[in-house]
Amino acid sequence: MSGDSGVRSVRFRSDTFSVPRRGHTAAQNEDAAAGPRRRASSILAAVADGATESAFAGRWARILAEEFIRNFRPDEPPEAWLGACRSLFLKDAEAEHPPDPWYLEHKRREGAFAALAGVVIAPGVWSGHAVGDCCIIHTNAERRILHAWPLASPEDFHHRPELLGTEGPMPPWAFIQHGWSRGDALLLATDAAAAWLLACGRDAALPEFHQIGTSAQRTRDNGEMRNDDLTILSVTDLR
């Protein structure tokens, strides 16, 4: 998906690629991508990755990504925003409810978990907001990596990141801010895709963004990457 949009002084192009792991249907994709979306003078975009071992993880990931672009306020503490996401999740869960088998009762009580990375882009500056191992990769006009955050190299990924839950205490919330220039881009990616991007971009430019998703999928399906849901959302500055 790509589009041009003018937002006062922020013009951008975006591409979104999201596929489930090999062998799964689209409905079983537990990644979510939302945006870019304009709010006042800013652009917001987000990706989220539901935890495989939790049930309803895909639904939770979609709520987090969509609520980020709709209602997240970077100048307010994230707890209230998370509370609103949780209320939406509970409302969904209560709406459809035939009697659960014992294991689904347990899973509902455990709740769902997901990682999240979102960006707020204003003219000349962007801020990143994240929990877990979804990544934001900032590249220049030549598609060389300038910054990668909150994880900076493929070796930093492991199987037990912090996650946002549908209940429980708020995990550590990470924040970063950088300037950006004409032609720069931000790529938001879930963990398997992010690790691959960081490996590709270590010593060379990243692939063209409109092809980057299919390149990642081909690498995965050749067995050169862990079989996982893949999501990459790119936002390129066109000033």
Place this chain on the structure above:
Amino acid sequence: MPYSAEISREEPAAIVLLLDQSASMKDPFGGAEQQGDAAPSKARVLADVVNRLLQNIILRCAKEEGIRDYFSVGVIGYGDRVQALIEGTGEGRHRKYLVPVSHLAERPLRMEERLKEAHGEQAARRVKYPVWFDPHAKNGTPMCQALDFALDLVKEWIEAHPRAFPPIVINITDGEATDGDPLRFARDLRSYATDDGAVLLFNAHISGSTEPPVELPDSIEGLPDEYARQLFQMSSTLPFSMRAAAEREGHAVNRESRGFVFNADPAALIRFLEIGTRPANLR
């Protein structure tokens, strides 16, 4: 890298639990919270721990649309006889005695209701827990026969899943074998392999002692007796993913660390089983 095969519905992993059901399992479990006359027997604690383990394995595989068969599980008791404690409906021994988790989830022996204590913002409430088998303790310790039973299952499983993560066999016992030298059977079992690696055999010794447990040792040095040394030699080293799980449980491990715990109390047994049944993180 060995032991890195993806665990999926197409290539599930097999977990076989061998449970000592000899007469001495009626004795109290050392290190349990209740002591004296209220102390539970080793058989009682073991049944509770393994029923809870089966529940947790199923919950790891549970999604809103149903249970994904990432695992097949076998539970074999050995005491007055060697017998499967759970059974499926498939043809062939390995399909009958290595039961897909979806089948297990739908067919517990019974559901028990227990009070779950308040936790954080959640009030105490009655919760249903599945039970698949009850404690049993009678006669001797035919560990060699149990290992041989496991070997038959594992051989058939490997023929059906030659590229999968290799089967994991966990033996839980409170005493020595009474039917021969189990080391030979252990070596036979561990000689089988899929393309991803050799069968993993782990051993947990549980006892009435209140001596601290020896957990995941990397050397035979310092083990308290000949029996502990035998169980150590029967045990496989931990693959990478399980070493990572062990580190998360607070253990200092290395490439030589074995899947073996001696003198385990209930808490050590639970930790050990948590480590030994996580061949890979499903995330």
